[in-house]
Amino acid sequence: MPLSSITRIVIRLFALNWGLHAVNLMLSAVALSHDRPFSVILMRSVPGVFLLVLAIALWFLALPVARFVSRGVDTTVNVGGLSRSDLYSFAFVFLGLFFVLSSSADVINWIHYFATASSADPTRNPRVEDFYRLTHPFLTLVAGLISLIGAPLWSKKLVNRERKDDAAELRS
Secondary structure: OEHHHHHHHHHHHHHHHHHHHHHHHHHHHHHOOOOOOHHHHHHHHHHHHHHHHHHHHHHHOHHHHHHHHOOOOOOEOOOOOOOHHHHHHHHHHHHHHHHHHHHHHHHHHHHHHHHHOOOOOHHHOOOHHHHHHHHHHHHHHHHHHHHHHHHHHHHHHHHHHHHHHHHHHHHO
16 A cells, blocks of 8 residues: 555544544633623634634645655555555544543543532532533543444545545546
């Protein structure tokens, strides 16, 4: 398998990671600006929107970037009997496991905090900022679970799309 194909898979993993962080940034801007004017919410959302645009652009530019990165060294990497579908499945499972394992402890910790916080005790009453601190690991956990569950289907779809793109490129 060409090194550029493997590089494209890695670039798309980073694009997914950037997309998740962009959603977290945008949600935090909205959650932390509940009593602010709309212009303040928009200004706080700019980094998240910018990162989301970068993530989408990186996803669609993965092939040209992979070719640029691997130019001059785009050798064939012997991956045994692994196909692109296998590599994409591995990538989604890896990303899913990474997200699930890196966020599980935070989610359990914050769920415990919210479950034990008493509304009668004003010193332990969760605020909006505390709720946001839960959303980051929780969204990462959910994204990891979705990646794990969707890995087989998405890898097949991506491989079929890449084959169509490669065939169209060869014809032109």
